[in-house]
Amino acid sequence: xxxxxxxxxxxxxxxxxxxxxxxxxxxxxxxxxxxxxxxxxxxxxxxxxxxxxxxxxxxxxxxxxxxxxxxxxxxxxxxxxxxxxxxxxxxxxxxxxxxxxxxxxxxxxxxxxxxxxxxxxxxxxxxxxxxxxxxxxxxxxxxxxxxxxxxxxxxxxxxxxxxxxxxxxxxxxxxxxxxxxxxxxxxxxxxxxxxxxxxxxxxxxxxxxxxxxxxxxxxxxxxxxxxxxxxxxxxxxxxxxxxxxxxxxxxxxxxxxxxxxxxxxxxxxxxxxxxxxxxxxxxxxxxxxxxxxxxxxxxxxxxxxxxxxxxxxxxxxxxxxxxxxxxxxxxxxxxxxxxxxxxxxxxxxxxxxxxxxxxxxxxxxxxxxxxxxxxxxxxxxxxxxxxxxxxxxxxxxxxxxxxxxxxxxxxxxxxxxxxxxxxxxxx
Amino acid sequence: xxxxxxxxxxxxxxxxxxxxxxxxxxxxxxxxxxxxxxxxxxxxxxxxxxxxxxxxxxxxxxxxxxxxxxxxxxxxxxxxxxxxxxxxxxxxxxxxxxxxxxxxxxxxxxxxxxxxxxxxxxxxxxxxxxxxxxxxxxxxxxxxxxxxxxxxxxxxxxxx
Ligand SMILES: Cc1cc2nc3c(=O)[nH]c(=O)nc-3n(C[C@H](O)[C@H](O)[C@H](O)COP(=O)(O)O)c2cc1C
Ligand code: FES
Numbered sequence: 001x002x003x004x005x006x007x008x009x010x011x012x013x014x015x016x017x018x019x020x021x022x023x024x025x026x027x028x029x030x031x032x033x034x035x036x037x038x039x040x041x042x043x044x045x046x047x048x049x050x051x052x053x054x055x056x057x058x059x060x061x062x063x064x065x066x067x068x069x070x071x072x073x074x075x076x077x078x079x080x081x082x083x084x085x086x087x088x089x090x091x092x093x094x095x096x097x098x099x100x101x102x103x104x105x106x107x108x109x110x111x112x113x114x115x116x117x118x119x120x121x122x123x124x125x126x127x128x129x130x131x132x133x134x135x136x137x138x139x140x141x142x143x144x145x146x147x148x149x150x151x152x153x154x155x156x157x158x159x160x161x162x163x164x165x166x167x168x169x170x171x172x173x174x175x176x177x178x179x180x181x182x183x184x185x186x187x188x189x190x191x192x193x194x195x196x197x198x199x200x201x202x203x204x205x206x207x208x209x210x211x212x213x214x215x216x217x218x219x220x221x222x223x224x225x226x227x228x229x230x231x232x233x234x235x236x237x238x239x240x241x242x243x244x245x246x247x248x249x250x251x252x253x254x255x256x257x258x259x260x261x262x263x264x265x266x267x268x269x270x271x272x273x274x275x276x277x278x279x280x281x282x283x284x285x286x287x288x289x290x291x292x293x294x295x296x297x298x299x300x301x302x303x304x305x306x307x308x309x310x311x312x313x314x315x316x317x318x319x320x321x322x323x324x325x326x327x328x329x330x331x332x333x334x335x336x337x338x339x340x341x342x343x344x345x346x347x348x349x350x351x352x353x354x355x356x357x358x359x360x361x362x363x364x365x366x367x368x369x370x371x372x373x374x375x376x377x378x379x380x381x382x383x384x385x386x387x388x389x390x391x392x393x394x395x396x397x398x399x400x401x402x403x404x405x406x407x408x409x410x411x412x413x414x415x416x417x418x419x420x421x422x423x424x425x426x427x
Numbered sequence: 428x429x430x431x432x433x434x435x436x437x438x439x440x441x442x443x444x445x446x447x448x449x450x451x452x453x454x455x456x457x458x459x460x461x462x463x464x465x466x467x468x469x470x471x472x473x474x475x476x477x478x479x480x481x482x483x484x485x486x487x488x489x490x491x492x493x494x495x496x497x498x499x500x501x502x503x504x505x506x507x508x509x510x511x512x513x514x515x516x517x518x519x520x521x522x523x524x525x526x527x528x529x530x531x532x533x534x535x536x537x538x539x540x541x542x543x544x545x546x547x548x549x550x551x552x553x554x555x556x557x558x559x560x561x562x563x564x565x566x567x568x569x570x571x572x573x574x575x576x577x578x579x580x581x582x583x584x585x586x587x
Binding site (some may be wrong): 092093099133135167172192249251348 | 448567
């Protein structure tokens with residue numbers, strides 16, 4: 001178990017109870033109450049969307065797009081099949097929150113999707129689950145069966161005329177499928193290669209039909225918002241950053257794990273919750289939002305609050321909420337080498353700037369790390385970055401460039417030392 | 428041609444097919460390949476062709492999917508495929524140490540299989556479990572957390 005502080009998604013979840021994921025226990029802690037109320041009172045879909053808008057909920061998958069607003073992008077007056085897709089392809093290095101949601105509270109995701117279906121008129125949904133957590137894919141299928149048996153899913157939900165079918169789909173080892181249009185291709189039984197946008201999935205999505213895609217944590221937040229109110233959710237966080245958010249803390253801390261805390265909490269407090277630095281070592285750097293987010297040095301991190309605006313202002317991003325903590329023993333060249341290898345390995349190969357560019361980035365960082373760097377390499381890295389960022393079909397290209405830029409901005413001296421002395425500054 | 432997929436496997440594939448609109452049967456290909464691989468350990472050309480036939484797809488379209496996703500094996504693997512995550516968050520908490528320990532203990536490198544055909548070692552990317560590092564997958568589906576050398580010894584001992 002790796003959840004140490006509970007917010008709204010894990011509210012009242014008792015991790016020590018066996019089968020705390022099951023429907024009985026979810027109902028005992030207030031689960032499916034929002035659905036029952038909305039169906040019984042026939043609350044208008046527009047009113048549901050308004051409540052989600054009022055909550056200030058922003059997508060938890062990385063881009064932070066306002067959820068209520070996204071739901072209004074479906075074509076107005078469209079009659080015909082619409083789809084709902086949940087993104088549990090959690091593969092952004094450092095992120096392990098959606099896995100714990102599926103492990104301990106999968107019905108919050110299911111109820112969130114049913115409520116979203118009510119609000120958007122989608123009648124079929126899929127949850128795309130990372131292949132590496134196959135046991136949780138199986139458990140999610142069992143949870144779907146529970147919800148169906150209880151009358152919350154399927155035809156004529158709770159005796160009404162509202163119907164929604166939900167299925168689980170698994171990935172099988174491709175980071176790119178976390179990107180929403182690659183994910184749709186993957187559900188269609190193809191290679192996970194991103195689509196050109198526009199059109200966005202809300203207009204042309206799964207099987208060419210209007211489709212809403214949200215992250216697991218985003219959907220899991222919906223029941224709480226509709227059970228309480230959008231305003232209460234908003235009030236838990238900060239303006240423009242409503243609610244609590246799961247932060248996955250990994251690296252050199254005493255207690256790596258998930259911490260669900262109000263947006264706007266100081267990083268220093270989060271570090272304390274995570275037990276502080278392992279072995280009493282000194283903090284050197286933090287990657288605040290998953291491996292694609294630019295690194296921040298300790299002094300900036302220690303003055304940071306964990307919300308969308310503050311992290312952006314500091315030159316990084318909140319991303320998926322994955323906080324990678326590094327102590328003074330870490331060589332930044334080596335750290336970047338591993339990340340650059342990842343993007344090179346996971347580029348889907350469809351567009352040239354990304355396919356070729358990620359290879360260049362990796363090979364140059366690799367040679368610097370191995371004492372074969374050249375004086376012009378840092379300029380070369382910057383210029384290759386400029387030739388990738390903003391020029392690719394999807395954001396994987398940018399995701400590969402941002403860590404390079406962050407490292408060169410804050411730890412340039414380490415790279416220069418490596419090139420000049422053919423060895424590491426750190427040891 | 429002899430039938431490679433058992434009737435049980437076919438029944439499982441039917442369950443996958445039922446999840447998607449009738450005209451989009453190929454959506455079931457990822458599940459079908461996983462079911463086929465679980466039964467036969469790896470995906471031979473004949474097996475891929477049989478999956479294609481079963482889903483009424485062109486073999487090349489199925490092969491394209493099987494070769495795109497890292498967890499499908501298009502070459503024989505050992506009885507136990509061990510995938511260890513070495514990405515940065517895991518590396519900060521012993522991921523690389525675990526991988527090096529396995530290499531030394533099994534006497535093989537990444538992508539190799541022991542001479543007795545028992546173990547294949549694979550370098551993995553983030554499995555979304557970095558808080559439990561080091562992380563190792565056994566045969567794609569069983570996740571093992573906190574794989575220190577002692578735990579690795581214990582785990583290997585359990586695998587017959
Ligand atoms: C390379 C890449 C990988 C991504 N991986 C994920 C992921 O693992 N999970 C996720 O929810 N979103 C991921 N995203 C973001 C999705 O494209 C999409 O924005 C998100 O699922 C929308 O949900 P939200 O608005 O609820 O955040 C990724 C994006 C890119 C470019
Ligand atoms: S980095 Fe290894 S599981 Fe995430």
